[in-house]
Amino acid sequence: MPIAKRNCWRLALIAALLTLATPAVLLGFGDQGCGAGACTDCHSLTPQQAKALLPSGVDQIHRVVPAEVGGLWQVEGESQGQRFTVWVDFSGRYLIAGNIIRLKDGADISKRVELAELQALPAVRLGAAEAPVVVEVLTDVHCQHCRTLHxxxxxxxQQRPEVAFRIHLLPLMMTSAEAAALQQANSLEALERAYRQEEMELPSADTAAVEALKDYARRWQLRGTPVLVLPDGLVLSGARPAARLIEALQPFLPAP
Incomplete structure (x- = not known):
């Protein structure tokens, strides 16, 4: 979705919410605030109720869950073939549309994708075949930040052998033919030579898998590289030091 159209859609969401009264099914914080129990003991929001809050341009609500940020519902839906995530507060009076960055590790918690389709696509593996923690990576061999991340x-x-990365070639600066050839070679050595811009002779390959990856990235609004997708679908964008990567993966690592 073009930036201008996306911004107009977000503004339309906000304008529509300003005209809506708070539904009776939603509970505000009240004078006393929440009790000592779980937030869902007092508050609820179904996908149907969430869709009723949003304007008619929203085609489907896929999921509503309590957000990592207290007092908010995370609402995941689809509009015009594009996936989106917004937040609605427990009172049903406020909408947040945009990025929410977790300061501890720089993760954008507004970006969470479905993994099954990505996991079904071919990828070059870095790490042990039996590693239980697997991260999906979208990269372009002509991207300097991608080389740094690699x-x-x-x-x-090396430090955490229980972690492996599945590397997908997403052509932004490279060509689809180049990405397909590297993907078909399925060689970590060839990938690393490509990062170093070494000349190689690789047989041509069908670009169908690359086109499927490009379509996946478009639908989930993954517009740049590098991108890492954690085992829970959370998206991390950009290069970061190994220590920060390990910190982000800590919830998925086996207990010592």
Whole structure:
């Protein structure tokens, strides 16, 4: 979705919410605030209720869950073939549309994708075949930040052998044909030579898998590289040091 259209859609959401009264099914905080129990003991919001809050341009609400940020519902839906995540407060009076960054590790908690389709696509593996913690990575061999991230990923698998990365070639600066050839080669050595811009002779390959990856990235609004998708679908964008990667993966690592 073009930036201008996306911004107009978000503004339309906000304008529509300003005209809506608070539904009776939603509970505000009240004078006393929440009790000592779980938030869901007092508050509830179904996908149907969430869709009723939003304007008619929203085609479907896929999921409503308590957000990582207290007092908010995380609402995941679809509009015009594009996935989106917004937040509605427990009172049903306020909408937040945009990025929410977790300061501890820089994760954008507004970006969470479904993994099954990505996991079904071919990828070059960095790390042990039996590693239980697997991170999906979208990269472009002509991207300097992707090369930097790859070096940090190498350090991660050396320090934490229970982690592996599945590397997908998403052509932004490289061509689809180049991405398909590297993907078909399924060689970590060839991938690393490509990062170093070494000339190689690789047989041509069908670009169907690359086109499927491009379509996946478009639908989930993954517009740049590098991108890491954690085992719970949370998206991390950009290169980061090995120590920060390990910190982000800590919830998924086996107990010592």
């Amino acid at each position: 070096q940090q990923m190498q350090q991660v698998v």
